[in-house]
Amino acid sequence: MTTTLLPVxxxxxxxxxxxxxxxxxPASQHLIVADGEGAEAVVELFAKAPDRSAMLAISHIMYTxxxxxxxxxxxxxxxxxxxFFRAPSIPALLPRLAKVLADAHMGIQFYLAGTEGLIGQAExxxxxxxxxxxxxxxxxxxxxxxxxxxxxxxxxxxxVATDPFxxxxxxxxxxxxxxxxxxxxxxxxxxxxxxxxxxVPESVVRFK
Amino acid sequence: xxxxxxxxxxxxxxxxxxxRGDFTYRxxxxxxxxxxxxxxxxxxSVNMEPHVPGRPGTVFEHLLDVDEHYVAEMxxxxxxxxxxxxxxxxxxxxxxxxxxxxxxxxxxxxxDYPQWFSLTKDGNRWHWVNRPLGIEQTFTFLDESTLPCGPxxxxxxxxxxxxxxxxxxxxTLWMDAGIATSQADWSVDFDVGMxxxxxxxxxxxxxxxxxxxxxxxxxxxxxxGAPVRRFNWTMTVNPLLDTAPETYPKWGPxxxxxxxxxxxxxxxxxxxLQSLYRLxxxxxxxxDIRCYLASFDEIVxxxxxxxxxxxVIRDLPDELATYKGFIRNRPAMVxxxxxxxxxxxxxxxxxxDD
Numbered sequence: 001m002t003t004t005l006l007p008v009x010x011x012x013x014x015x016x017x018x019x020x021x022x023x024x025x026p027a028s029q030h031l032i033v034a035d036g037e038g039a040e041a042v043v044e045l046f047a048k049a050p051d052r053s054a055m056l057a058i059s060h061i062m063y064t065x066x067x068x069x070x071x072x073x074x075x076x077x078x079x080x081x082x083x084f085f086r087a088p089s090i091p092a093l094l095p096r097l098a099k100v101l102a103d104a105h106m107g108i109q110f111y112l113a114g115t116e117g118l119i120g121q122a123e124x125x126x127x128x129x130x131x132x133x134x135x136x137x138x139x140x141x142x143x144x145x146x147x148x149x150x151x152x153x154x155x156x157x158x159x160v161a162t163d164p165f166x167x168x169x170x171x172x173x174x175x176x177x178x179x180x181x182x183x184x185x186x187x188x189x190x191x192x193x194x195x196x197x198x199x200v201p202e203s204v205v206r207f208k
Numbered sequence: 209x210x211x212x213x214x215x216x217x218x219x220x221x222x223x224x225x226x227x228r229g230d231f232t233y234r235x236x237x238x239x240x241x242x243x244x245x246x247x248x249x250x251x252x253s254v255n256m257e258p259h260v261p262g263r264p265g266t267v268f269e270h271l272l273d274v275d276e277h278y279v280a281e282m283x284x285x286x287x288x289x290x291x292x293x294x295x296x297x298x299x300x301x302x303x304x305x306x307x308x309x310x311x312x313x314x315x316x317x318x319x320d321y322p323q324w325f326s327l328t329k330d331g332n333r334w335h336w337v338n339r340p341l342g343i344e345q346t347f348t349f350l351d352e353s354t355l356p357c358g359p360x361x362x363x364x365x366x367x368x369x370x371x372x373x374x375x376x377x378x379x380t381l382w383m384d385a386g387i388a389t390s391q392a393d394w395s396v397d398f399d400v401g402m403x404x405x406x407x408x409x410x411x412x413x414x415x416x417x418x419x420x421x422x423x424x425x426x427x428x429x430x431x432x433g434a435p436v437r438r439f440n441w442t443m444t445v446n447p448l449l450d451t452a453p454e455t456y457p458k459w460g461p462x463x464x465x466x467x468x469x470x471x472x473x474x475x476x477x478x479x480x481l482q483s484l485y486r487l488x489x490x491x492x493x494x495x496d497i498r499c500y501l502a503s504f505d506e507i508v509x510x511x512x513x514x515x516x517x518x519x520v521i522r523d524l525p526d527e528l529a530t531y532k533g534f535i536r537n538r539p540a541m542v543x544x545x546x547x548x549x550x551x552x553x554x555x556x557x558x559x560x561d562d
Contacts, residue, residue: 014420015402015409134378151395151453154294172457179410183401190453194460195536 016178017116019140024049028107030059031100032081033122035090036066037142038114039076045111046079056081060100064093066115067159068143090118097122101129110136117147117158120185127182144207148176149186156186163206164192173200176207222279222340228287233447236276238506242267243558244439244479248519250528252414256426259435259483267481270320271435272313273498274368279340281368281390281449288389288450289365294397295452298360298373298385305373305385306360307350308487309494313363338366360385369498372396376491380404381427384492390449390499392442392478393456393533412527430486430493437483440497443534443541444478447501466537471544472505475537477517504544510560514548521545 022045034042042061049055059081065071065088073086087093110126112119119138127133145159155169164175167189174189181188193200225232235241262268267275288295298306314336318327326337332349343366347354355362364371364387372386381404388396399407404424405415414420430436444451445462466474481498508514521529522542529535555561 013409014415015406132378149398151398152455152457154397177410179398180406181398181402182406184398188395188398188453191457191460194457195463197461 013178015180017120017138017140017180017182019119019138022111022113022137022139024055025109025137027109028058028105030055030109030111031104032059032061032111032113033063033093033097033118034061034076034112035064035114035118035142036068036070037072038066038112038118038139039063039072041113041139041141042111043075043079045113058082061085062087062093062097062100064088064090064118066142067117067145070142090121094121094125097125101126101131104129104131106131108135111139112136113139114141115143115145116140117145117185120147120180120182124182124185146176146207147186148174148189149181149184150174150189152191156184157189160187160189161205161207162203164200164203165189221276223276225277225280227280227284227447227449231446231448233277233280233501235502235506238502238509239560240266240275241502241506242439242479242481242500243477243507243510243513243516243560244441245516245520246556246558248516248554249523250520251525252411252417252419252528255438256423256436257438259437259485267500271316272320272367272496273481274317274321274324278368282341282366284449285365285389288452292452292454295389295454296361296364296387297396297400298358299401302360302373302375302385302490302492303352303358304350305375305487305490305492305494306358306363308490308492309371309373310359310363311349312485312487312494313367341366361387369496370396371497372495373487374404374493374495376428376493378403379428380424381493383407388452391452391497392440392444392480392499393451393453395453397454410531412531413525427484427493430484432486432488435483435485437481440480440482442478442480442532443537444476444501445474445537447476447503449499449501463533463537466540468540468544471540472508473503475504475541475544476501477504477507504541508545508548511548512554512561514545515550515552516554518542518545518549 022041024045032042046052056079060083061076061081062085063073063076077084085096112122123136126136145161147156147158148160149156150167150170152172153170157168164173167174172191173193175192177188177190179188227233261270267273314327317325324339328335334347334349336345352358370388370391372383374381375384383400383402386396386400405420408420445466448459451459479500483496485494487494507517529538
């Protein structure tokens with residue numbers, strides 16, 4: 001078990017998600033899911049659309065404030081999409097997403113923007129519905145806090161900012177790997193002091 | 209599902225032994241151990257070769273090696289699955305690949321070990337007998353309702369080695385089913401559903417060398433009826449089959465118990481004989497990761513292996529010793545092994561010289 005703490009943004013491993021700016025694509029419907037500063041990426045997405053009003057007419061935007069409190073719902077509502085929804089939190093957003101996915105047809109395009117926690121959970125639910133991941137675009141904006149699964153107790157701790165951190169379920173000291181599961185929508189946390197109980201490196205803020 | 213291990217399962221051949229607690233695991237014949245180093249140094253490579261029957265009396269004699277540890281390993285697997293059912297997973301679209309795997313294993317074992325296994329078919333009505341485990345089952349092939357659990361889990365509870373099943377789509381392989389109760393520190397629960405590059409992501413150095421790009425290219429061309437194999441290896445303190453990340457807080461502290469006096473008995477070389485099979489109906493690829501353990505005491509009974517293991521461990525890059533989880537014990541291991549290395553040259557290849 002390595003305990004090397006890489007800075008965020010350092011060259012990383014192949015399961016680490018990659019992100020790119022959202023680009024408008026031809027579609028029968030556009031489903032946009034964003035949180036926090038992801039709203040800015042969505043505004044830029046529509047600015048790039050060849051026919052903005054036509055795209056808006058078949059767009060459904062779902063938004064929730066970021067884990068750092070950033071709430072730019074007003075800027076998205078002002079776009080005038082066919083449907084706009086502001087949820088107070090990610091868990092409150094997901095049931096609506098599930099219904100929209102159940103009703104969606106092939107030809108839909110997905111645009112996810114904001115924190116990795118929001119992007120990961122939306123992507124997981126989209127892929128579970130059977131849509132190809134090639135129809136999903138992801139752009140990371142805003143907070144870099146992570147959603148981490150404890151490999152020991154399986155509990156997920158949301159919005160992890162420090163490394164190592166204490167599992168919010170079982171209390172073990174975990175270091176945060178870059179290893180990422182799309183099925184879990186989570187990074188992996190592994191006990192850091194198993195071989196030397198109590199010898200825990202000082203916790204540093206790695207994700208802000 | 210639980211297996212009824214009938215009394216008398218351990219006869220003269222199968223060892224009654226443990227991989228936990230009092231750790232009574234031993235190799236009756238260390239020379240049977242698949243020593244994985246064909247030269248005096250080691251670096252990752254794809255190192256694939258056809259998986260064809262090999263020398264009689266070795267682990268390569270048959271397609272699937274059933275050895276003296278079979279019954280004890282299956283008991284250990286049943287315990288792990290009872291403690292943590294998440295160790296065996298199969299995504300819904302992988303059931304057909306599970307049947308393919310069941311067929312592969314039942315046919316190989318009944319062909320190569322007729323004294324222990326038999327399979328008789330009347331159309332899709334199959335009758336399976338596993339004498340060492342005391343199992344007799346009549347079922348309908350491809351009808352899940354006729355087995356006590358899914359086909360993958362059913363046959364995995366009777367098969368040594370961790371197995372994963374890879375679905376092929378979008379030009380890559382997806383690990384969409386797997387069982388891991390004897391794994392070298394990777395989580396099937398976390399990794400299931402990942403593609404080839406994702407689940408190998410934590411391995412250091414190999415990506416940069418293009419090892420995984422080449423391996424994937426090779427595997428996508430794998431043909432039914434032409435399986436391949438390769439070795440992997442690591443180190444384990446005590447003969448623990450189950451070194452899962454899930455239970456790392458339990459077994460990790462064992463790494464701190466080595467002393468110069470107990471090292472030969474407690475430190476084990478852990479070898480994975482990995483074999484890959486293209487499956488006929490699902491077009492999935494089955495990956496068998498078979499674990500063999502030998503204590504340093506057992507290994508140094510073969511002089512060539514003793515010399516070579518010393519040189520490999522001494523010269524291994526730090527990244528690999530760290531990734532394989534034995535960096536803290538490497539100096540002690542090298543010191544202990546050095547007593548068995550007189551500097552004499554070693555012959556090429558794995559086999560003992562004498």
